[in-house]
Amino acid sequence: MRTPPEQPANQQFNNADSYGIAFDEAWGRIGSLDPADSGAREAALQGVISGLCDHPFALSQPELVRQVAEFRLRLFQR
Numbered sequence: 001m002r003t004p005p006e007q008p009a010n011q012q013f014n015n016a017d018s019y020g021i022a023f024d025e026a027w028g029r030i031g032s033l034d035p036a037d038s039g040a041r042e043a044a045l046q047g048v049i050s051g052l053c054d055h056p057f058a059l060s061q062p063e064l065v066r067q068v069a070e071f072r073l074r075l076f077q078r
Contacts, residue, residue: 012056016068019057023072026051045069 012018026048033040049065052058058065 014056014060016057016061016064019052019055019065019068020072022052022055023048023069027072027076045073 012022027044030044030048033044035041049058049069052065057068
C-alpha cells in the first residue's frame with residue numbers, strides 16, 4: 001500500500017470538518033472565559049468567526065459557519 005504524501009498542517013478545505021478544525025484552533029487561543037458571562041462568550045464567538053471569514057468553507061457556506069461553531073462549542077462542554 002502506498003503512503004500518501006504529507007499534507008501541510010495549515011491546509012484548508014471547503015468542508016465543515018476543515019472549518020471545525022480551524023475553529024477549534026482559533027477558539028483555543030482565546031483562553032478561558034467566565035461561563036456566566038454570555039456577552040463575553042458571544043463577543044469571542046463573533047471574533048473567531050470573523051477571523052475565519054477567508055476560510056474556503058466560510059466563503060462558500062457563510063450561512064452554516066455559525067452552526068458549525070456552535071456545534072464545536074457544545075463538544076467542548078462535554
